[in-house]
Amino acid sequence: xxxxxxxxxxxxxxxxxxxxxxxxxxxxxxxxxxxxxxxxxxxxxxxxxxxxxxxxxxxxxxxxxxxxxxxxxxxxxxxxxxxxxxxxxxxxxxxxxxxxxxxxxxxxxxxxxxxxxxxxxxxxxxxxxxxxxxxxxxxxxxxxxxxxxxxxxxxxxxxxxxxxxxxxxxxxxxxxxxxxxxxxxxxxxxxxxxxxxxxxxxxxxxxxxxxxxxxxxxxxxxxxxxxxxxxxxxxxxxxxxxxxxxxxxxxxxxxxxxxxxxxxxxxxxxxxxxxxxxxxxxxxxxxxxxxxxxxxxxxxxxxxxxxxxxxxxxxxxxxxxxxxxxxxxxxxxxxxxxxxxxxxxxxxxxxxxxxxxxxxxxxxxxxxxxxxxxxxxxxxxxxxxxxxxxxxxxxxxxxxxxxxxxxxxxxxxxxxxxxxxxxxxxxxxxxxxxxxxxxxxxxxxxxxxxxxxxxxxxxxxxxxxxxxxxxxxxxxxxxxxxxxxxxxxxxxxxxxxxxxxxxxxxxxxxxxxxxxxxxxxxxxxxxxxxxxxxxxxxxxxxxxxxxxxxxxxxxxxxxxxxxxxxxxxxxxxxxxxxxxxxxxxxxxxxxxxxxxxxxxxxxxxxxxxxxxxxxxxxxxxxxxxxxxxxxxxxxxxxxxxxxxxxxxxxxxxxxxxxxxxxxxxxxxxxxxxxxxxxxxxxxxxxxxxxxxxxxxxxxxxxxxxxxxxxxxxxxxxxxxxxxxxxxxxxxxxxxxxxxxxxxxxxx
Amino acid sequence: xxxxxxxxxxxxxxxxxxxxxxxxxxxxxxxxxxxxxxxxxxxxxxxxxxxxxxxxxxxxxxxxxxxxxxxxxxxxxxxxxxxxxxxxxxxxxxxxxxxxxxxxxxxxxxxxxxxxxxxxxxxxxxxxxxxxxxxxxxxxxxxxxxxxxxxx
Numbered sequence: 078x079x080x081x082x083x084x085x086x087x088x089x090x091x092x093x094x095x096x097x098x099x100x101x102x103x104x105x106x107x108x109x110x111x112x113x114x115x116x117x118x119x120x121x122x123x124x125x126x127x128x129x130x131x132x133x134x135x136x137x138x139x140x141x142x143x144x145x146x147x148x149x150x151x152x153x154x155x156x157x158x159x160x161x162x163x164x165x166x167x168x169x170x171x172x173x174x175x176x177x178x179x180x181x182x183x184x185x186x187x188x189x190x191x192x193x194x195x196x197x198x199x200x201x202x203x204x205x206x207x208x209x210x211x212x213x214x215x216x217x218x219x220x221x222x223x224x225x226x227x228x229x230x231x232x233x234x235x236x237x238x239x240x241x242x243x244x245x246x247x248x249x250x251x252x253x254x255x256x257x258x259x260x261x262x263x264x265x266x267x268x269x270x271x272x273x274x275x276x277x278x279x280x281x282x283x284x285x286x287x288x289x290x291x292x293x294x295x296x297x298x299x300x301x302x303x304x305x306x307x308x309x310x311x312x313x314x315x316x317x318x319x320x321x322x323x324x325x326x327x328x329x330x331x332x333x334x335x336x337x338x339x340x341x342x343x344x345x346x347x348x349x350x351x352x353x354x355x356x357x358x359x360x361x362x363x364x365x366x367x368x369x370x371x372x373x374x375x376x377x378x379x380x381x382x383x384x385x386x387x388x389x390x391x392x393x394x395x396x397x398x399x400x401x402x403x404x405x406x407x408x409x410x411x412x413x414x415x416x417x418x419x420x421x422x423x424x425x426x427x428x429x430x431x432x433x434x435x436x437x438x439x440x441x442x443x444x445x446x447x448x449x450x451x452x453x454x455x456x457x458x459x460x461x462x463x464x465x466x467x468x469x470x471x472x473x474x475x476x477x478x479x480x481x482x483x484x485x486x487x488x489x490x491x492x493x494x495x496x497x498x499x500x501x502x503x504x505x506x507x508x509x510x511x512x513x514x515x516x517x518x519x520x521x522x523x524x525x526x527x528x529x530x531x532x533x534x535x536x537x538x539x540x541x542x543x544x545x546x547x548x549x550x551x552x553x554x555x556x557x558x559x560x561x562x563x564x565x566x567x568x569x570x571x572x573x574x575x576x577x578x579x580x581x582x583x584x585x586x587x588x589x590x591x592x593x594x595x596x597x598x599x600x601x602x603x604x605x606x607x608x609x610x611x612x613x614x615x616x617x618x619x620x621x622x623x624x625x626x627x628x629x630x631x632x633x634x635x636x637x638x639x640x641x642x643x644x645x646x647x648x649x650x651x652x653x654x655x656x657x658x659x660x661x662x663x664x665x666x667x668x669x670x671x672x673x674x675x676x677x678x679x680x681x682x683x684x685x686x687x688x689x690x691x692x693x694x695x696x697x698x699x700x701x702x703x704x705x706x707x708x709x710x711x712x713x714x715x716x717x718x719x720x721x722x723x724x725x726x727x728x729x730x731x732x733x734x735x736x737x738x739x740x741x742x743x744x745x746x747x748x749x750x751x752x753x754x755x756x757x758x759x760x761x762x763x764x765x766x767x768x769x770x771x772x773x774x775x776x777x778x779x780x781x782x783x784x785x786x787x788x789x790x791x792x793x794x795x796x797x798x799x800x801x802x803x804x805x806x807x808x809x810x811x812x813x814x815x816x817x818x819x820x821x822x823x824x
Numbered sequence: 825x826x827x828x829x830x831x832x833x834x835x836x837x838x839x840x841x842x843x844x845x846x847x848x849x850x851x852x853x854x855x856x857x858x859x860x861x862x863x864x865x866x867x868x869x870x871x872x873x874x875x876x877x878x879x880x881x882x883x884x885x886x887x888x889x890x891x892x893x894x895x896x897x898x899x900x901x902x903x904x905x906x907x908x909x910x911x912x913x914x915x916x917x918x919x920x921x922x923x924x925x926x927x928x929x930x931x932x933x934x935x936x937x938x939x940x941x942x943x944x945x946x947x948x949x950x951x952x953x954x955x956x957x958x959x960x961x962x963x964x965x966x967x968x969x970x971x972x973x974x975x976x
Binding site: 612614615616618619621622623624625626645648649761763764767 | 835837838840841844862890892893894919940943944945947
């Protein structure tokens with residue numbers, strides 16, 4: 078097994094500097110002219126004389142007809158309009174006065190019209206008709222192909238039959254730019270490259286950039302002698318011509334050497350663009366020089382486009398399918414998480430799903446300093462240290478790598494189960510992390526030649542590197558990496574995180590709500606205990622006090638006084654009992670949950686009035702009950718509140734000859750406002766703020782009986798319905814108690 | 825002529841028990857009874873139905889903590905912030921032992937504090953002690969405080 082040799086950095090950067098767009102020359106299987114707006118020749122390739130008999134130097138400044146003859150020049154003149162774009166267009170096939178035939182391609186770029194003449198052996202325009210069936214056949218078979226590989230093989234076969242190249246292969250680039258040969262069609266005599274990898278450095282960055290713009294390139298004969306442009310500089314720009322789009326563009330001598338090393342004298346490549354990205358290449362090789370006429374190249378370009386479109390749709394479908402699966406797992410997990418109090422604890426209940434979710438071999442949850450693991454993970458201390466490192470280096474929302482040890486050297490010890498890591502914080506406040514581990518995936522890459530050996534063969538020219546000379550299969554064993562994380566997995570992990578944070582947020586809100594409720598309950602409890610110590614103690618003290626007095630006065634003759642002491646004891650005992658009852662109901666009201674439903678307030682008030690009839694026996698009470706709505710509320714509680722208000726009204730009108738009690742309702746846009754008005758004793762508005770407090774009384778005990786809990790209950794009930802309660806009075810003339818309930822829809 | 829004792833008590837039972845306790849302590853002072861905090865302030869400020877009473881402060885105010893309308897602490901605050909009433913001895917009467925009440929009362933400058941005991945004879949003794957101290961000894965040095973523990 079070969080050991081990887083570290084290649085000097087120089088290797089890569091030098092190729093990256095090759096001026097591939099401005100080579101200053103063309104391949105000599107045709108000639109090139111640049112024309113000004115008047116179609117006079119600005120530049121000509123030096124090989125012009127070879128093809129036309131007119132020396133390049135003589136052509137400069139002359140009209141097109143001088144070079145091509147009147148017939149050909151006339152034929153082209155109407156096509157060579159300034160509207161030409163940067164993509165070469167076929168503008169016709171012409172015959173020069175010396176009897177040679179050329180396909181003419183024209184495009185406008187860099188301020189000049191670039192006209193290329195490719196030698197053909199026919200006088201007629203290219204006949205595309207024989208190519209249609211080929212493309213049609215490809216399109217037909219596309220639907221039957223089972224996968225991207227099968228499609229690519231199909232494309233290779235078709236391109237081979239169009240061009241006659243000995244070997245056609247499709248390779249796709251991985252994330253690092255290495256090319257993997259995924260499909261191949263070849264003559265038996267050709268060496269197979271299928272399954273092999275070509276290192277990223279084989280295609281320098283600027284070449285990749287150019288491949289995105291110009292979709293097809295042909296090198297007809299690697300042994301060609303470049304034909305320079307005369308003059309060398311574009312007279313419009315004063316710079317070397319940008320030949321990015323020229324079909325005859327001369328290529329880098331390094332590349333030509335590379336081809337010769339590969340024993341390939343002709344090569345063509347077609348870019349496979351998927352979603353604006355250079356997904357891969359269709360690469361064609363032939364041992365001997367191979368002309369490929371424009372129409373055939375066009376057919377190949379179209380095949381490439383169809384293939385790219387198919388790849389795009391298949392990848393989209395596969396990606397969608399994949400994401401769907403992952404999402405399904407996620408939804409199942411989330412469903413399990415929302416139950417129970419501690420959702421992070423809950424995460425540990427869905428460990429198998431968590432593992433499946435990210436196709437991981439181990440998963441760990443870190444909750445502050447506690448770590449829960451499942452599957453094959455590093456040990457606790459290592460996870461702890463890893464999270465410390467993650468926390469220290471901000472990696473955004475999600476951190477992922479398929480080679481952890483390259484970023485975090487201590488991970489070298491744990492490559493076995495933690496070569497790949499997908500990690501994310503799952504709390505904005507706490508040190509809570511979710512980590513997925515992927516085990517090491519030891520695999521062998523079969524390189525088409527040792528990719529690290531490129532620098533070894535340095536030619537005599539010290540500044541120019543020679544490409545590698547061997548393409549014999551060369552195996553490299555890759556350690557310390559895991560299977561890469563799928564983009565969908567990373568995105569879903571982010572989505573999962575958002576969902577977790579959402580749950581956390583919801584939980585926090587629930588907690589806040591709970592805390593608020595607890596706070597309120599606590600405050601009420603304080604008031605309650607305060608009241609218990611005051612008000613509940615009083616009747617007991619009275620009982621004991623009067624009992625003592627009774628004992629003392631035993632035998633005395635004041636029977637009336639003893640009678641009163643006894644009556645006081647009885648009253649105090651009764652009051653103590655009622656206090657306990659009322660306190661109980663009050664505390665229950667704070668705890669019991671509301672069960673809202675539709676409540677007919679008219680019926681509710683009538684029921685209260687019936688119940689109060691007993692209390693008002695023998696009294697003259699006029700009930701004036703207005704139209705009342707049906708509302709959404711807890712009927713039991715609301716009955717209690719209304720009964721309290723009505724019973725107060727009855728109580729405080731006790732000293733009136735004729736009591737008038739009015740119940741009415743206002744229908745406001747957002748709430749119902751109920752009023753209970755009486756013509757009773759009323760109260761002093763100065764003390765209205767105390768009215769609804771527990772055990773608050775505004776009247777003397779002997780004037781109006783009561784424990785001081787009734788209105789506290791009313792307030793509590795109304796507030797639990799998100800309503801408000803208030804009261805108004807003119808002392809001695811009556812009081813109006815009002816409460817507003819928001820108009821709620823059923824939920 | 826002895827100054828009267830002002831008793832502020834709303835609960836009729838407590839009122840009767842306190843009056844009995846005061847009568848048992850053999851004090852000669854007149855006892856003026858008011859039934860809530862507002863009425864107490866009316867008396868002290870000589871307004872409302874007390875507008876025409878003769879001038880002069882009571883010897884001591886026996887003030888229930890929990891009163892309708894204006895509670896005992898509010899009455900106390902009013903006394904301590906009113907010129908002419910500031911030095912009036914105030915004894916809080918309540919059934920609460922809660923520290924909170926104690927502290928708040930002392931902050932406002934209560935002179936004594938009686939937690940109404942459940943045992944009536946203790947209550948009589950506490951009231952008697954208080955009465956003797958404040959009503960008979962009459963003129964306390966300004967700012968003097970005394971906490972009468974009822975259980976001794």
